Amino acid sequence: MNETVEDPGQVNPHYLDHVVATTAHHAVEVTEDIVTGNGIKLMAKGARIDPAMRERLLQHKLQKPLEDCVQVVGGVVPERFGPIANALLTEYPLVATLCQPEGTAQPIPASLMRLKLSAPVQSLLTVYSEYQGDRLRHTVGVAMLAMALGRKLVPGDIDRHRLLALAGLLHDVGELYIDPQHLKRGTRLAPEQWRHIVSHPVIGQRVLKDMEGAGAAIANAVLLHHERLDGFGYPRGVAGGALSLDGQILGAAEWLMALLESGLMPLARASVATRIIPGEFSPELVQAISDAAARSDPSQGGAPTPMEDAVPRVARIAATMRRFAQHRGWIEEQIGRSRGELQRALASGLDRMQRLQTAFSSTGLDAADPEVLLRELAALHDPQIHQEVITIVREIEWRLRSLERESLLRSGLLKPEEDAVMHELIGRLTGKVAPAAGAPPAAG
Incomplete structure (x- = not known):
């Protein structure tokens, strides 16, 4: 795959580099024969990916995406989500308030621990979590908030809530296919480099849409998570009815998590942002967030700038x-x-x-x-x-x-x-x- 994943048979070099890097901590096994487009077997089922195979894999187009043919041994399992989620509940009052279970609903950390991850999804999430130390924490936070907002806007639809949680876990996997130099924090990027960054929802959607354990609904939510109702999001600037509720919920969850991680008065910023630019999120989403913010500590994040x-x-x-x-x-x-x-x-x-x-x-x-x-x-x-x-x-x-x-x-x-x-x-x-x-x- 190239940077825009236009050719599903071509192995993306950045993704492959992340897979190879993962082998420093986990074995990466081939789950079915890796075969080129013209029928040559490159690797047999049960073989292990290692740095020596990198160039050979890049030289050929494959019959099936590499993501569907490998599994990380001892990778991320749902049981890991619970402790991370509980730590986020303790650290962020807004997360605790939004995620407070209503009625007979299961606590969100427990719900995340019961998610089913297919082998390809588990492996992709493991590779993603390995490439930057805090990414699993971030993605679990987005999954928590997406599930919590889903419970408020579509109550009772447990399958939908699980879908939103999985979309939250996978929302940024498209970053694996982008030159990592563009993703370094604090790097000033030229417009052409930004175009690669903002392609990550499209890449994520194309990777996930046919993947076992993901599929079209999760992929479409991932595609839309940086779009906004007023049409000023990216990558396509969709607006209004073209922006699904799942896409809106995932977008709001990712936005909120980014505010919390900034450490700069997140509740105040969320309040100001919805007033400065109304219409980015639906009234129902804004109301759900506002209600939770009103019941949380408004001073969270420390003293403001002099x-x-x-x-x-x-x-x-x-x-x-x-x-x-x-x-x-x-x-x-x-x-x-x-x-x-x-x-x-x-x-x-x-x-x-x-x-x-x-x-x-x-x-x-x-x-x-x-x-x-x-x-x-x-x-x-x-x-x-x-x-x-x-x-x-x-x-x-x-x-x-x-x-x-x-x-x-x-x-x-x-x-x-x-x-x-x-x-x-x-x-x-x-x-x-x-x-x-x-x-x-x-x-x-």
Whole structure:
């Protein structure tokens, strides 16, 4: 398989490297003969994968995906999920509140321990958990939250809840097929590299859709876990009715787990995010999360950033918003002149900027002198105001970076002349493109 898994017979080198690395701790056995597309037997059932077989496997297309022909001996078993889940319940009050069983429902750690994992699913999950030390913890957390939200939105449907838990465990296995250099934390990526990153839901879907123990329903939820109802997710920007409830639930679970792992006031960020950009998740999902947050400790995550540190950050946001106001007429003109994907990308970006501008203005942080305003707010010595201001600043910063990245990703799918329009838009909003002659000066 290549990076987009377009050819199911080709072995993906990154996935194979992870399998080979797994052999340092576990034996990896061949569960059925590995046969090339033209009928040559490369490895017999019962043989073991080792580094010496890497090049030989990469040289041939296979009759069946390698994932379906190997098994990790002594790999991840469901019994391991229970202790991890109990530790997460203790560490994160929001997880404990959301996962609190209702009625006769079994506690979620016990439910996870009773999941059935097929040999291919178990092996894929083991390889995934081995390549970064904390990945099993993360994926168990997403599985817990997906099952908990499933219980609230589709009560009584036990099979659906198990499906969502399995999708949670497998949601990021597509990362195994991407160059690991792109996945290193703290790495600044060019748009072309980001395109590989955002392909991981598509890769995961293609790997899982025909796999024993996974299948189409789990694969489709995995495909959609970074999509959003308002159409500004990835990889395909689907919206509304095209985004299934399972995809929404898995997306919300992954989003919540990422907030918790950030350690930066996750409950406050979740509250602010749903207000700044409403419509990313369904009202029912937002309500379920809000109800749990209201019953959890709002101070979780430690003290926020000192207020004075926010001054230059607020000034940068305000400058971006002034540039947006200055160039809005140009953006609307381009929307009117465009068609197809370019028009949709421009309109989506305009809508997202309008909502960010409204959110920023509603806080009062777009005052002429943010330093004076923030000094006055700090003088109030109100922890709630302090937390709200810092959380809003952090969230708007993240949303602006995300908008720039998404716009660059979409531009790569356009014709060259359309791509130039998207790059000019980004340049105008970031201040890297000077206003055209005769354009009105930015306010302030």
